[in-house]
Amino acid sequence: MKFLVIGGDAAGMSAASKAKRNDSSMTVTVLERSHDVSYSACGMPYNIAVPERAIEDLVVRQARVFREKQGIDLITGHEATAIDPAKKRVFGTTDQGVSFEMAYDKLLIATGGSAIVPDLPGFDLPGVMVLKNLDDGRRLKAYMAANGVRRVVIVGMGYIGLEMCEALAERSVAVEMIKPGKGFLPWLGEPLSDVVQQEVASKGVKLHIGCEVHRIEKRGPGLAVICDLGQLEADMVLVAIGLSPNSDMAGAAGLGLSVKNSIAVDRTLKTSDDHIYAAGDCADAYHVVTGEKTFIPLALRANRAGWAVADNILGARVELDGVAGTAVFKVFDLEVARTGLFPKEAQQAGFDPVEVVIESRSRAHAHPGATPIHVRMIGDRKTGRLLGAQMVGKEGAAHRINAAAVALHTRMTVASFSQTDLAYAPPFGPVWDPLLTAATQLLKKIG
Amino acid sequence: MKFLVIGGDAAGMSAASKAKRNDSSMTVTVLERSHDVSYSACGMPYNIAVPERAIEDLVVRQARVFREKQGIDLITGHEATAIDPAKKRVFGTTDQGVSFEMAYDKLLIATGGSAIVPDLPGFDLPGVMVLKNLDDGRRLKAYMAANGVRRVVIVGMGYIGLEMCEALAERSVAVEMIKPGKGFLPWLGEPLSDVVQQEVASKGVKLHIGCEVHRIEKRGPGLAVICDLGQLEADMVLVAIGLSPNSDMAGAAGLGLSVKNSIAVDRTLKTSDDHIYAAGDCADAYHVVTGEKTFIPLALRANRAGWAVADNILGARVELDGVAGTAVFKVFDLEVARTGLFPKEAQQAGFDPVEVVIESRSRAHAHPGATPIHVRMIGDRKTGRLLGAQMVGKEGAAHRINAAAVALHTRMTVASFSQTDLAYAPPFGPVWDPLLTAATQLLKKIG
Numbered sequence: 001m002k003f004l005v006i007g008g009d010a011a012g013m014s015a016a017s018k019a020k021r022n023d024s025s026m027t028v029t030v031l032e033r034s035h036d037v038s039y040s041a042c043g044m045p046y047n048i049a050v051p052e053r054a055i056e057d058l059v060v061r062q063a064r065v066f067r068e069k070q071g072i073d074l075i076t077g078h079e080a081t082a083i084d085p086a087k088k089r090v091f092g093t094t095d096q097g098v099s100f101e102m103a104y105d106k107l108l109i110a111t112g113g114s115a116i117v118p119d120l121p122g123f124d125l126p127g128v129m130v131l132k133n134l135d136d137g138r139r140l141k142a143y144m145a146a147n148g149v150r151r152v153v154i155v156g157m158g159y160i161g162l163e164m165c166e167a168l169a170e171r172s173v174a175v176e177m178i179k180p181g182k183g184f185l186p187w188l189g190e191p192l193s194d195v196v197q198q199e200v201a202s203k204g205v206k207l208h209i210g211c212e213v214h215r216i217e218k219r220g221p222g223l224a225v226i227c228d229l230g231q232l233e234a235d236m237v238l239v240a241i242g243l244s245p246n247s248d249m250a251g252a253a254g255l256g257l258s259v260k261n262s263i264a265v266d267r268t269l270k271t272s273d274d275h276i277y278a279a280g281d282c283a284d285a286y287h288v289v290t291g292e293k294t295f296i297p298l299a300l301r302a303n304r305a306g307w308a309v310a311d312n313i314l315g316a317r318v319e320l321d322g323v324a325g326t327a328v329f330k331v332f333d334l335e336v337a338r339t340g341l342f343p344k345e346a347q348q349a350g351f352d353p354v355e356v357v358i359e360s361r362s363r364a365h366a367h368p369g370a371t372p373i374h375v376r377m378i379g380d381r382k383t384g385r386l387l388g389a390q391m392v393g394k395e396g397a398a399h400r401i402n403a404a405a406v407a408l409h410t411r412m413t414v415a416s417f418s419q420t421d422l423a424y425a426p427p428f429g430p431v432w433d434p435l436l437t438a439a440t441q442l443l444k445k446i447g
Numbered sequence: 448m449k450f451l452v453i454g455g456d457a458a459g460m461s462a463a464s465k466a467k468r469n470d471s472s473m474t475v476t477v478l479e480r481s482h483d484v485s486y487s488a489c490g491m492p493y494n495i496a497v498p499e500r501a502i503e504d505l506v507v508r509q510a511r512v513f514r515e516k517q518g519i520d521l522i523t524g525h526e527a528t529a530i531d532p533a534k535k536r537v538f539g540t541t542d543q544g545v546s547f548e549m550a551y552d553k554l555l556i557a558t559g560g561s562a563i564v565p566d567l568p569g570f571d572l573p574g575v576m577v578l579k580n581l582d583d584g585r586r587l588k589a590y591m592a593a594n595g596v597r598r599v600v601i602v603g604m605g606y607i608g609l610e611m612c613e614a615l616a617e618r619s620v621a622v623e624m625i626k627p628g629k630g631f632l633p634w635l636g637e638p639l640s641d642v643v644q645q646e647v648a649s650k651g652v653k654l655h656i657g658c659e660v661h662r663i664e665k666r667g668p669g670l671a672v673i674c675d676l677g678q679l680e681a682d683m684v685l686v687a688i689g690l691s692p693n694s695d696m697a698g699a700a701g702l703g704l705s706v707k708n709s710i711a712v713d714r715t716l717k718t719s720d721d722h723i724y725a726a727g728d729c730a731d732a733y734h735v736v737t738g739e740k741t742f743i744p745l746a747l748r749a750n751r752a753g754w755a756v757a758d759n760i761l762g763a764r765v766e767l768d769g770v771a772g773t774a775v776f777k778v779f780d781l782e783v784a785r786t787g788l789f790p791k792e793a794q795q796a797g798f799d800p801v802e803v804v805i806e807s808r809s810r811a812h813a814h815p816g817a818t819p820i821h822v823r824m825i826g827d828r829k830t831g832r833l834l835g836a837q838m839v840g841k842e843g844a845a846h847r848i849n850a851a852a853v854a855l856h857t858r859m860t861v862a863s864f865s866q867t868d869l870a871y872a873p874p875f876g877p878v879w880d881p882l883l884t885a886a887t888q889l890l891k892k893i894g
Contacts, residue, residue: 040813042871042872042873042878043812043813043873046873047813057813058813298871300869300879300883303878320866321867322868323868326869326870327872328875329872335875339870364489365505365507366487366490366504368493398870399847399849399870399876402846402850402869402880403846403849403853405850406851406853406854407853409867410853410859412853416856419768420771420849420856422853423773423774423845423846424489424745424775425776425777425845426487426489427493427777427845428775428777428845431457431489432747432750436747
């Protein structure tokens with residue numbers, strides 16, 4: 001059995017490692033176009049915050065460990081460019097410009113995603129950065145060091161933008177953020193979004209919301225972002241408006257694509273070809289709340305999917321439940337967490353969403369150091385099901401969200417969730433956990 | 448309708464308040480033997496830690512608010528001593544020694560629990576304290592102030608003992624703790640128990656484990672705890688070996704009793720008498736994992752049960768799901784959390800328990816400030832069900848346990864739980880949440 005993996009990050013290396021553990025006699029080959037494998041991409045903002053820290057600190061396992069200790073044929077600097085599913089062959093080019101081709105019995109496409117860059121003038125100028133892979137982080141740190149960057153404009157206000165905003169502020173870099181459309185974090189709903197917006201603004205970050213970017217121009221040694229407002233000057237621009245799946249090669253090979261052009265896979269991670277699997281940021285997933293396909297590229301899913309593929313190529317039938325849309329990020333002193341659907345998504349999925357927003361406290365009555373915790377909870381009027389929750393607070397939001405995430409996996413009703421026996425002690429929350437208070441209020445609205 | 452409540456703490460006042468909200472025309476009378484109502488008993492150790500803080504800071508709502516704003520006939524200093532279910536009357540004595548009697552249509556017994564004191568010589572000496580109600584806390588603080596307490600022996604190593612150990616250490620009081628039997632926190636299992644024991648010992652607390660107490664004697668201005676070891680001298684002794692339900696009056700009235708003599712109630716909180724309910728630390732509950740009766744007196748259950756009673760006396764049929772045995776406490780720098788069954792309990796309940804213990808980290812790879820998180824997880828070999836989890840760590844244990852608690856309510860298998868989409872960001876944990884790592888390992892053992 002020859003198992004070929006395209007892409008050496010979370011999904012690819014998880015699959016390769018587990019495949020070898022499953023059957024050490026298997027030939028496992030990984031093609032990686034860069035020279036970085038198995039690194040914590042999510043850790044980049046925290047690394048960038050500290051100029052002295054090497055970006056290589058984020059490498060979880062060195063390439064030579066995979067090669068020498070695990071017996072994986074890990075080939076870096078090799079980019080796969082085409083797949084022939086009929087002949088079961090992959091074609092590509094090395095970073096030396098040499099063509100290669102390779103046969104497989106089972107193939108895993110783990111090509112990840114790419115930062116989306118708008119098709120507008122000037123987004124290809126030096127100093128316009130994205131942050132997806134380790135090379136991006138390396139380039140960005142080097143650029144900041146070489147150019148003495150003191151002013152940055154971040155295009156986009158998603159979680160990577162916000163994490164980077166904090167990282168840059170830690171380096172005393174002046175940050176402006178800009179996005180089109182209404183609202184700061186529209187998916188959070190106004191009350192919670194306002195809390196986060198105030199936190200970010202209070203740290204001196206200038207936010208330009210509802211402001212369209214037209215182009216980027218060179219301006220002296222720096223750059224100017226031309227937008228509805230006029231122009232924002234910067235030494236560097238970071239584009240953080242989202243991620244698109246690297247699925248062109250899969251599409252060209254005739255594999256079925258899905259939401260946002262991600263590669264369509266079934267619950268066993270198999271594509272429309274019986275011998276080809278896809279996992280990680282290039283592939284879709286089932287959403288446990290809607291039961292429908294979704295594209296939510298996150299690290300846990302990538303790792304989990306990689307493991308499942310390693311089992312399934314050997315004839316197992318590991319089916320993944322799907323994703324709940326659980327995510328968390330830190331921005332300055334706040335934890336922002338979500339799971340499930342927000343009302344607009346719920347409506348689009350055919351639910352009849354009802355929501356509540358409550359404010360509770362992070363510690364018990366009379367316990368020193370308590371700070372506000374804000375919860376938005378969404379339920380379905382028709383079935384009474386819990387559909388989603390979002391939380392914002394200085395402490396206790398990040399891990400609390402998991403209780404709601406588990407409830408979504410089991411399609412729990414708001415009524416049942418409101419009865420759960422959650423932990424209480426004065427240093428950690430009120431007697432009624434903020435999630436329980438939200439559920440109790442939501443239950444009244446559902447009626 | 449005359450609704451009479453015996454006991455003015457969490458369960459009793461929750462029921463009285465909700466009953467008035469449900470039907471403002473109802474006559475709601477609460478008999479409370481002390482003069483304290485509606486206070487945060489769990490906050491006492493944190494209050495005791497600070498000599499200047501008044502114990503009254505723990506009062507959540509003043510008696511006059513219940514009387515004047517909520518229209519509840521709240522009568523303090525009145526102890527109920529007997530119930531005649533046939534005549535629907537309650538008898539008692541005031542703290543002035545005057546007898547009284549009172550009729551009811553529906554009765555709630557919310558008499559709470561009492562700290563267990565061993566029937567041994569000297570446990571009635573001045574300076575031997577317990578900590579259950581606000582009067583206990585008041586007495587303890589006054590005793591410490593009046594006697595310049597510098598050395599305390601705590602009999603028992605449960606969570607109240609440990610919280611008090613931290614509180615006393617904050618006041619620079621030298622603490623020794625003593626308990627009979629094997630193990631420091633035997634329900635945690637050795638690896639996790641050892642972590643907590645080391646933390647406590649590292650703060651200078653002397654632990655005498657497996658050491659039987661024989662009696663307490665007066666020794667000069669202080670006390671001596673006579674035990675297997677010889678004697679431990681102290682200015683004050685705190686007895687914290689558990690809680691027994693205040694159910695004598697209920698038992699004398701012929702109501703059915705249950706586990707540890709708690710008052711037996713059905714899912715609607717009704718006792719064996721159709722007109723009498725019981726809630727709070729005096730009553731039993733169903734355990735969501737075993738489906739059997741249990742006695743786990745905790746604040747959330749008391750509040751929740753009080754609310755349900757207020758609905759049910761009006762003819763509703765609110766059924767409580769039960770308790771999962773979720774609990775958390777802080778001791779020095781550690782969070783200790785649990786939910787569900789530990790292996791011995793699981794075995795006694797007829798399961799075939801399998802356990803794993805894993806060590807993970809509180810933050811991601813390469814993220815500064817990460818500390819160990821220890822997880823023990825228990826599953827059932829026969830059904831694959833998740834039965835319980837315990838966690839110890841400096842951060843992220845307290846709220847994480849709730850994810851497992853929700854899983855217990857829905858009788859989730861370890862396999863399903865291992866697939867849940869839990870939150871990840873570098874400041875808050877590794878990609879695989881410690882609970883997921885434990886579940887994945889446990890799954891292998893269950894096979």
